[in-house]
Amino acid sequence: MTLSLGVPSKGRLMEQTFDWFADRGITLRRAGADREYAGAVEGFDGLRLVLLSAGEIPRDLAAGRIHLGVTGSDLVREGLADWAAQVAELAPMGFGHADLVIAVPAAWVDVDTLDDLDAAAAAFRARHGFRLRIATKYHRLVRDHLRAHGVADYQLVDSQGATEGTVKNLTAEAVADITSTGATLRDNHLKVLHGPPVHASQATLFAASGADWTEARAVLVRLAARLGVALPDTFG
């Protein structure tokens, strides 16, 4: 029995994940031709590398098809209902940092905080007859955040790409999007609201609560010791 580890199949996220494991004495690499999504592991027995699209890893973890997975914490929290019941966070990996933030036009000199956004939304609805639109693809995270802060009179509109352009295109009044430097938002004449982000995301090693752990558990305990990761009680 082996322990399966899902890792993003390409790009910086894959390379940095390989580096992270290499720093801990485990070599991960793609096997065979560059286009094949097969992986090889050296330096640790019983670990099987599965290369997957980063966006699919939350779903595969939730279904228990893989024991472990590396993906952005934003994708897990957005993609899985009651995520903490379905996966356990084993280790934040210190790369792939990006913040999910709410941004409004820079010209809104009267809006700095969620407190302001709420008041502006009330006035906007009274003036325009519909609720202030926030474009995002992170519906669950943004809605939970705004509910927790008691913001009303807004609506989320779906935007799967080029979200920062929606305000200029008159399909939204504000946006909620992932950013690492804020440069793209600034280029589009948007500013980030003050205060903590909706979510501070980074690449994270997750374990699937619903996977078959009968034999994999022993491998995980050994792996955790090698990685220097503390296991939650349910996995220890």
Added chain:
Amino acid sequence: MPDTAATLATAARLSAHFRAAGAVPVSADILQPAETLLDLYGEDIRARAYVTRDPVAGEMMLRPDFTVPVVQAHMANGAEPARYTYEGAVFRKQEAPGARAREYLQVGYELFDRTDPAAADAEVFALIATALEGLALRATLRPVTGDIGVLRAAVAGLSLSDHRRAALMRHIWRPARFRALIERFTGRGPLAEARAALTDRLRAAPAQALIAEAGPVIGLRGADEIAARVAALLADADTPPLPAAEVALMNAILSVAMPSRAALEHLRALEWSALAPALDRLARRLDALDARGVDTAALRFEASFGRSSMEYYDGFVFGFVAEGAGLPPVATGGRYDALTAVLGQGRAIPAVGGVIRPALVAALEGAR
């Protein structure tokens, strides 16, 4: 999970109980236009209701409650006064796997009557109480009542500008935001500090100059709207802070949780004249409940009850909770006068209603 025979039998019995009280049976479409519900509840309803799309009618929701369609039907063609009952499934999305029911029966009673609100409140409460009486349940059903009208009267009575009062009134149903706003109005705390920093910047130059300097005006929210809020912010900054004594009074009201008669005395003893009309209404309701055989010396009253879950209720609210059973309330209800105005297209009628969940009643009976 399909309804058990016990649940269906309970639903039939409750429905008969309401019809015997003079209610006319009504039904409602399972597919409801999403727009009406979104306008009423805001974006939160998307997290709680199933949304689907009809090729012609657009966005639809699986009926999350009966009150809205029943009110719409009454406002369109109902005679007054009116008593309705309904029996059917409602649908609520649940985030936690295996948690509460996603689809469950509700049996409800709604009363539209403009003659005597206190008697109407008492009628609905007593009718639901008698429907649940005499059952051998494994847990004690504890009724809890509240009154959003008392909270609204308190907000109306605070020494606030109209602007601040409207902001607070808008957030009665969001307790955390309500608290944060009150703190800001006292001039202390993180929100007040952020606001002071903002107004300092806004004082530096005329609004149009600040806007021009900040960047191009993009989107539907125009420079005039930004400038209007800048003016409102500057005016608000000169508003005197909410006196500490009034904050203490508000907190004293919000923390009332005791038997109804004692709660009424307690609220009267605060000697706040702004509350007097609302407390008179509460007193009339308690008398009407007494007249229907409800023991108001024991009936629980919690001033904050119904604030986080029942956005359209604006007066009397109540629930029946099975003590220690870890279940949602078996029955809930309240007065929703403002909702009839929102859905009535210019007309309004005082209304009060409540629902029972037969599956919970059956579960509590079956486990005895």
